[in-house]
Amino acid sequence: MKTLDVQVWRGDETGGFEKFEAPAQENQTVLDVVTWIQRNADPSLSYRFACRVGMCGSCAMTVNGRPRWTCRTHVSRVAKDGRLKIEPLLNLPVIKDLASDLKPFFDKWNAARGTFEAAIKREDPLVPISPDQPERAAANAAIECINCAVCYSACDMVGWKPSYLGPAALNRAWAAWNDVRNDNRLDVLKAVSDDAGCHNCHSHQSCSEHCPVGLNPTLSIAGLKRATSKALLKGNLK
Amino acid sequence: MIAAKLYLIQRISALLMAPLVIAHLVGIIMAVQGGLTAEEILGRTQGSLGWLCFYSAFVILVAVHGTIGLRSILIEWTPLANRIVDALAAGWLISALILGLRAVVAVTWS
Numbered sequence A: 001m002k003t004l005d006v007q008v009w010r011g012d013e014t015g016g017f018e019k020f021e022a023p024a025q026e027n028q029t030v031l032d033v034v035t036w037i038q039r040n041a042d043p044s045l046s047y048r049f050a051c052r053v054g055m056c057g058s059c060a061m062t063v064n065g066r067p068r069w070t071c072r073t074h075v076s077r078v079a080k081d082g083r084l085k086i087e088p089l090l091n092l093p094v095i096k097d098l099a100s101d102l103k104p105f106f107d108k109w110n111a112a113r114g115t116f117e118a119a120i121k122r123e124d125p126l127v128p129i130s131p132d133q134p135e136r137a138a139a140n141a142a143i144e145c146i147n148c149a150v151c152y153s154a155c156d157m158v159g160w161k162p163s164y165l166g167p168a169a170l171n172r173a174w175a176a177w178n179d180v181r182n183d184n185r186l187d188v189l190k191a192v193s194d195d196a197g198c199h200n201c202h203s204h205q206s207c208s209e210h211c212p213v214g215l216n217p218t219l220s221i222a223g224l225k226r227a228t229s230k231a232l233l234k235g236n237l238k
Numbered sequence B: 001m002i003a004a005k006l007y008l009i010q011r012i013s014a015l016l017m018a019p020l021v022i023a024h025l026v027g028i029i030m031a032v033q034g035g036l037t038a039e040e041i042l043g044r045t046q047g048s049l050g051w052l053c054f055y056s057a058f059v060i061l062v063a064v065h066g067t068i069g070l071r072s073i074l075i076e077w078t079p080l081a082n083r084i085v086d087a088l089a090a091g092w093l094i095s096a097l098i099l100g101l102r103a104v105v106a107v108t109w110s
């Protein structure tokens, strides 16, 4: 039987790699391999997943040096020689084994003020929003994020300046800024103009390159830089 | 808001500097045509209000633009606290302004 040579991170930040041999299948994802190890070799292996179809964003890990959604990453695509090195996501604290602590990631979503606050009450008539409206088109392009933190893990800037809000939170802020039904649009601009905000981004596009659902946080962040600069020049941002 | 302001100032200074850089380069190429001597350079610049304004503006823009970039590099690449980075950047800005403007005065004042 053909086997895979798998190195898996064990323990917290101070841990190390443990070697496993797992059966190589014709068709298998990296998550399948991790699950095989947990079920057949070491039940104490900790990792996270839920949907297994690329919707929930919980299965992201570092695979052979790159952050990926493991449930939709086929082994044949990333490990041509049958070798896999699986680690938790970078730029985040490690809870245990392959499970990273996503608290800082989600705290930054809140800090970037990507929340929606309705400008009208539920009794008020609905405001028609045309899908062709430029703001709506921009929001639509940024909205399908699955919160997987792959981009956050791929961003050097987060590594260099740990307070930086990072691509996902800023991408969400861009969608919230472009939602004309949103009552806190100026708060979004204020939040992303902070020391930890969008102006830290170097536009080197590692986030966009790695985003598994094909979003372009770099473009969203460039939009935020334009929007904050315009607001500053108009005197709307103090 | 300081991050947004510094970002904007850096972009605007770059925009203003672009034509000055081109004029500076064209000036160099034209100046070296007839050989390069101190007398020739000083003959052109000394007592010239035009060159005084041109290079004073250039020095101020370079100092501001460069300091903002240097501050980012220090924040990203060193473990220094923000307070210390700001102090170093301010020191750099002042030194660049003093050295640069002193040089401008030296070649344009007669």
Ligand code: SF4
Binding pocket: A154, A155, A156, A157, A158, A166, A167, A200, A201, A202, A203, A204, A205, A206, A207, A208, A217, A218, A221
């Ligand atoms: S483009 Fe910006 S947000 Fe994306 S990886 Fe680079 S620095 Fe990070």
Ligand code: SF4
Binding pocket: A057, A144, A145, A146, A147, A148, A149, A150, A151, A152, A167, A168, A171, A210, A211, A212, A213, A214, A215, A217
């Ligand atoms: S932007 Fe892409 S990579 Fe980043 S969290 Fe959202 S889906 Fe994941």
Ligand code: FES
Binding pocket: A049, A050, A051, A052, A053, A054, A055, A056, A057, A058, A059, A060, A069, A070, A071, A072
């Ligand atoms: S398990 Fe849900 S996205 Fe991979």
